[in-house]
Amino acid sequence: MAKSLLLFFTCIASVLLQTSFAAKTRHFKWEVSYIYASPDCNERLVMAINGQFPGPTIRAKAGDTIHVELKNALHTEGVVIHWHGIRQYGTPWADGTASISQCAINPEETFVYRFEVDKAGTYFYHGHYGMQRAAGLYGSLIVDVADGEEEPFHYDADFNLLLSDWYHQSIYDQMVGLSSKPFRWIGEPQSLLINGRGQYNCSLAAHVAGGTSACNVSSKDCAAVVFQVLPNKTYRLRIASTTSLASLNLAIGNHKMTVVEADGNYVEPFTVNDMDIYSGESYSVLITTNQNPSSNYWLSIGVRGRKPNTQPALAIINYRPNSASKLPESTPPITPVWNDYAHSKSFSYKILAREGTPKPPPHAARRIAMLNTQNRIDGYIKWAINNVSLALPPTPYLGSMRYRLKNAFDASKPPESFSSDYDVMKPPTNANTTQSTNAYVIQLNSTVDIILQNANALADNVSEIHPWHLHGHDFWVLGYGDGRFGEKDVSKFNLKNPPLRNSVVIFPYGWTAIRYVADNPGVWAFHCHIEPHLHMGMGVIIAEGVEYVKRIPKEAITCGMTGKMLMNNKLP
Amino acid sequence: MAKSLLLFFTCIASVLLQTSFAAKTRHFKWEVSYIYASPDCNERLVMAINGQFPGPTIRAKAGDTIHVELKNALHTEGVVIHWHGIRQYGTPWADGTASISQCAINPEETFVYRFEVDKAGTYFYHGHYGMQRAAGLYGSLIVDVADGEEEPFHYDADFNLLLSDWYHQSIYDQMVGLSSKPFRWIGEPQSLLINGRGQYNCSLAAHVAGGTSACNVSSKDCAAVVFQVLPNKTYRLRIASTTSLASLNLAIGNHKMTVVEADGNYVEPFTVNDMDIYSGESYSVLITTNQNPSSNYWLSIGVRGRKPNTQPALAIINYRPNSASKLPESTPPITPVWNDYAHSKSFSYKILAREGTPKPPPHAARRIAMLNTQNRIDGYIKWAINNVSLALPPTPYLGSMRYRLKNAFDASKPPESFSSDYDVMKPPTNANTTQSTNAYVIQLNSTVDIILQNANALADNVSEIHPWHLHGHDFWVLGYGDGRFGEKDVSKFNLKNPPLRNSVVIFPYGWTAIRYVADNPGVWAFHCHIEPHLHMGMGVIIAEGVEYVKRIPKEAITCGMTGKMLMNNKLP
Structure with missing residues (x-):
């Protein structure tokens, strides 16, 4: 009897202990609306969350689940929120990218973002529809180490x-x-x-x-x-x-x-x-x-x-x-x-991985070169990757790919490289480009190298900085270089302690090489994080293992062709 | 043989004749987008159709069918177009009122407005979502008399x-x-x-x-x-x-x-x-x-x-x-x-019906008095009707009423009158009001009188003009008066030659009496046509014979609760 009581209390204690260390679900109820505010002492409309600008800071611990009920209280506009740096393993529909991971949330509608923050770090969130980020729709997301874990440095x-x-x-x-x-x-x-x-x-x-x-x-x-x-x-x-x-x-x-x-x-x-x-x-x-x-x-x-x-x-x-x-x-x-x-x-x-950081696989199965150029389409100025300027389709990719819809986007394969005689130091000789909704389809769990190649813009002697951000993953930054990337540069890749990141810059007239493992079934944006550049088409879509994506919440795919199919009861 | 040939040619001629006189379907392909324009020599964003501001003029003949494929090419906003003055007999889903007759059309989506223009006259169309009309979303719709008909006056x-x-x-x-x-x-x-x-x-x-x-x-x-x-x-x-x-x-x-x-x-x-x-x-x-x-x-x-x-x-x-x-x-x-x-x-x-205009039924089965007041809700300034300020629900009424959804809107009955001791010449003694999505439900084919009663606004000695517009119907203007409407005024109603209209003004501190026959199954807005006043709640919803509304096109009800039900295959 005494023994079984002891066992009982041990069990209770163990449950309590586990609970106190266990990951939490953190609930938030948010409303997006415009407010009048004076961020720089000049009053303007500012996109706010619960009347706050910037939006409320989320503070969580690694392993926690974040549950945000996001109500769109704008008058006539859709909205989404992207959780920048959160990889969304298993929840690609919660990535918050309009036309890619979900349909924009309509006014008066509520969408639930529910995802795990699996890794401590400094993150943020922001609008990812039109240029709503620039209207002030952003806030911080801070993930502390899990209980019982410690940061590898001290601070007060x-x-x-x-x-x-x-x-x-x-x-x-x-x-x-x-x-x-x-x-x-x-x-x-x-x-x-x-x-x-x-x-x-x-x-x-x-x-x-x-x-x-x-x-x-x-x-x-x-x-x-x-x-x-x-x-x-x-x-x-x-x-x-x-x-x-x-x-x-x-x-x-x-x-x-x-x-x-x-x-x-x-x-x-x-x-x-x-x-x-x-x-x-x-x-x-x-x-x-x-x-x-x-x-x-x-x-x-x-x-x-x-x-x-x-x-x-x-x-x-x-x-x-x-x-x-x-x-x-x-x-x-x-x-x-x-x-x-x-x-x-x-x-x-100087940014190199701390010891203990996962190392990249030694080889990549595929290398994609992405030439970033400024171009014209029918007189409109665009940015393009390998001469394709990104247009987003009415039906978000995640749904249309998961359910294998035809004609929801351009099914052509985007180019994996660019002309060997392209002179990155000069304006494009043929400034015209095309616009497309096509996507890179990557073998699940394969390793991919991407060479981001910068070039001269339309005007002479102009090449700009572009900070590229990958959704759904971290990648290793293998190296940077000036001028055009060449085969000789491969040998200089840093495979020893390349930093893991989700964003990296390409310098004017230079290149940046990254490696990543396509281990996250979903459809992911990879784009220049400069809001007007993305608006002008500077991004690509990467799809991997979409057939392994679990049941997408219906609320994420109520628009476009998936919406029509849902309504005609034609989706599984 | 000669006889049958003659018959044949007579038939042909008759078909040709009928065709030349027959109503046409007029097709339009429109895109709504913002353009830069300078309507008053100062450049601003202007909402345009096919790059034109005002939008293209539709010119048709009575009996024609108008078929507009409206593509929303705005970046992040929904859109709808209301065909002002067109009664939409049999097509209440084409009335173009967001939250009432249809869901807003999302960016990149196309909605088909198809309706008959059954009566010659001078009409127009405009946005009916948020305040998009004020952004420039409007144009003319001119209906000429049918072939073989003549206007009752001459002009060159x-x-x-x-x-x-x-x-x-x-x-x-x-x-x-x-x-x-x-x-x-x-x-x-x-x-x-x-x-x-x-x-x-x-x-x-x-x-x-x-x-x-x-x-x-x-x-x-x-x-x-x-x-x-x-x-x-x-x-x-x-x-x-x-x-x-x-x-x-x-x-x-x-x-x-x-x-x-x-x-x-x-x-x-x-x-x-x-x-x-x-x-x-x-x-x-x-x-x-x-x-x-x-x-x-x-x-x-x-x-x-x-x-x-x-x-x-x-x-x-x-x-x-x-x-x-x-x-x-x-x-x-x-x-x-x-x-x-x-x-x-x-x-x-001076505006009186021309001879030959249909006359009103001699009696109304119901009379609704609508007191227009300026009020406060929690410190926000609103307009209200009988102390109810109109709020629009996320699920358009037409769908939620047709499919008898519960909780899609406030099911309470809006008040049919106001306090007998309300002094219309003074600011409201109780400035507070409520907000509601409730609707007036009218017996199909019944005759209704509405007394629009104006009053003093929040400030002393202020009473404004409000031009009210009824969707889905014409009504007879039975009379106007100063001060508070009283039973004695009924005897002065003009039943002889009251003008048929779809819009009528209430003068400061005055009343206007209208009569209409609820002969058009659907859900219809009746509201002050001043855009900011409607935005502040100055309108009511009128539903009649919704059970007789034919199958609503799915595209009109893809949002809110009807959208969810469609997606769960729960609508008939």
């Missing part, structure tokens, strides 16, 4: 910095302009934002940086962001960029930063004075508050990679117990010159 | 004038502002447009109307509209107003107008110097070009019923062979003072 506390850029022109104007003939470019952003706050055409540091005008911060929406620290502690800054266009550089006055995470993967720590961050990337850096504690310090972000026409954004590192309103006496860090690509490359090249 | 040629107002603020801004706390009113329109053209803050007649600034008409989008006439002819001007807010007055220098049609029904001709036209109304007037033929003349429209902050719009009546660019030497007609309601009433009261 962490801060979250979601970086973005901001336009005064509505996204409708932007979208129509980009799709117009003559073409209307959106131009440089009016402001940069840190956690949704910035200041238009003025500087918080005007008192020390002579010649710039001071900010009249009349709204709390656009007051300086303050990070309160104690002296002699270590802080983890979680930094993600969801800019529409801008490539950024971040630096903190007097403080060095040690980079420890990139896109939800640990990297071999390295220390820098400033760091570049491209749209779609996330990083964690550690800082030690070992400077004169009687001062506060500036954190500054500025534009790189394009000739800037946007003021840097500033935040304050507030050493307690100094007043937060005590502006730093030193001038803010100066952003490196926009076209100092050597500086940018030096940073990117 | 006709012109079409589609009148509208125009805002520089986007409809997104407008919608969010109206739904915000604190409330943001859209203000007066920046410009008035004739056939989509106007001039912002300037006058084409500056050379004769001292003190106003001349227009710099740099774009053909906003050049003066010119109507070319020959001397001593009779012209029919077909005039319709699809303004968002403005009540208008139209006059032509030196020319009288004889009103002959209102809302697709003939009226007893009467002659005026100027005419009022409210949003949702259409008229035909005859003019005779009997003035000095060496001059051209102004046609002017100006704002009435609200204190104007918008310049009149001008068009030119160009007596050929004068040059069209020869501006009239006389000053344009002056719009009557905005609050001269006696003038407005005088015009409205």
Whole structure:
């Protein structure tokens, strides 16, 4: 009796213990609507979640399930939310990409996103329909290590910095302009934002940086962001960029930063004075508050990679117990010159996998070269990959491929390479391109190398930065190079400690090589994360093992041909 | 043999004859998208059809079938088109009202509107989702008499004038502002447009109307509209107003107008110097070009019923062979003072049915009094009918009622009257109201009287004009009155020659009585045609004989609960 009681209590204790360590399901009820806000002290419509901009931060632990009931409370527009960096193993319909993983959620409708966050890291979420990300539809998603696990570095506390850029022109104007003939470019952003706050055409540091005008911060929406620290502690800054266009550089006055995470993967720590961050990337850096504690310090972000026409954004590192309103006496860090690509490359090249990171398979079964070019179709300006500019079909791929619908998209195979005599240093000799909804079909569990090849744009002597983001996977960055990729470059691939990432940049006139394992049945976007570039067709669709995708929730496929089939009871 | 041949040829001839007289099906392929245009010389996004603003004019003959394949080429928004004034007998799903007769058409989807235009007249079409009408989504629909029929008046040629107002603020801004706390009113329109053209803050007649600034008409989008006439002819001007807010007055220098049609029904001709036209109304007037033929003349429209902050719009009546660019030497007609309601009433009261117009049944089986009040809900400003502000449900009524779905909308009965001690001359004593999706259910083929009762708004001494429009029917206007409607007013109803219309105004602090026969199975909106007022809840839903509605095309009910049921194969 005593023995069985003991067993009973042991069982109870074990259940309790398991429960306290077990993964949780975290429930959220969200509504997307427009609000009036002044992110940069100028009032505009801003896309908000539950009236908040940026949207609420999700904080979870590795292994947790996130359950978001997303209600579309916009008046006439559809909406979706993409969970950037979450691989969605087993839940490809929850990737939140309109026309790819699901139908846009109609006004007044609710869609449930339910997925596991299987890996600790710094992530974010954002709209992935039209250019709704640029309207402010984004927020942070922070995944801590599971209970009982530890990060491979120490810190006393962490801060979250979601970086973005901001336009005064509505996204409708932007979208129509980009799709117009003559073409209307959106131009440089009016402001940069840190956690949704910035200041238009003025500087918080005007008192020390002579010649710039001071900010009249009349709204709390656009007051300086303050990070309160104690002296002699270590802080983890979680930094993600969801800019529409801008490539950024971040630096903190007097403080060095040690980079420890990139896109939800640990990297071999390295220390820098400033760091570049491209749209779609996330990083964690550690800082030690070992400077004169009687001062506060500036954190500054500025534009790189394009000739800037946007003021840097500033935040304050507030050493307690100094007043937060005590502006730093030193001038803010100066952003490196926009076209100092050597500086940018030096940073990117330093990012290597931390020991213990899974290594890439030694060989790839397939190599796809993707030439990124700017082109024309019937006078409209587009971006294209191997001369195919991406158009999205009315029926999302995941449903149409899963149910083998004919004519839901262009069934042709997109090209795997481009002409051997293409001169990447010059404008395209034939600027015309085609538009297609075709997709790369990848053998499930095969290893694929993709060579992203940059080139000259339509104008002479112009080649831009493009940060590419892959949905549903991490990939290894095997290497970068200048000019055209060649067979000789294969031998230089880093197979020893290539970083695992979900986003990577191609530098002007350069190439970037990545390797990934197609181990996630679904249909996935792989695209330039610059919002107007994607709108102009700069992306591809990758499908793998779609026949193994489990039953897609009907709510994800109510539109287009799958919607019609559902309604005629013709889907299994 | 000769006889049978003769018979054969007689048959052939008869078939040919019938064919030439037979109703046609007129096919249209339309795409809705935004374009950049400058309706008032200031460039904005404009909602266009096939790249045209206003949309293409449909011209048909009574008895024809209109077949419009409408593709939504907007980036992220749904769309519908309402065929204003067309009763949609037997095709209630083609009425083009989002949330009422159909689901909004999603981007990249196509919906077919197919309906008969059974009655000659001057009609128009427009968006009926969110405030898309105010974004420019409208055009004319002109129905001529059937072959072999004749209009009951003579004219040599006709012109079409589609009148509208125009805002520089986007409809997104407008919608969010109206739904915000604190409330943001859209203000007066920046410009008035004739056939989509106007001039912002300037006058084409500056050379004769001292003190106003001349227009710099740099774009053909906003050049003066010119109507070319020959001397001593009779012209029919077909005039319709699809303004968002403005009540208008139209006059032509030196020319009288004889009103002959209102809302697709003939009226007893009467002659005026100027005419009022409210949003949702259409008229035909005859003019005779009997003035000095060496001059051209102004046609002017100006704002009435609200204190104007918008310049009149001008068009030119160009007596050929004068040059069209020869501006009239006389000053344009002056719009009557905005609050001269006696003038407005005088015009409205003159509108009486032409002999031969169907007469109303002598008695109504039911009378519904509808008190129009401005109210608050939780601090949001709304308009309400009998203290119920209309909210539209996610599942369109037509489908949910036809298939008897529970909980698709509020099943409560809306009130048929209002408190007997309500003082219409004062602000509401209890400003709070409720919001509901409930609907008036009307016995099929019964006769109903509706008393539209105006009242004081929230502010003291304010009562506004509201032009109400009924879908799916014409109604008889039995009378108007000042102050609160009373039983004594019934005896004054005009049952002899009340005009048949689909739109009618209620004057400030007044009432308007209408009678209609519920002979059209379907679900129909009845609402104030002022776009922001409808957005703020100023409308009701009327359902009649929904059980007799034939099979609704699936494409109309793919959303909300009907969509779910279709997908689960649960609809008959």
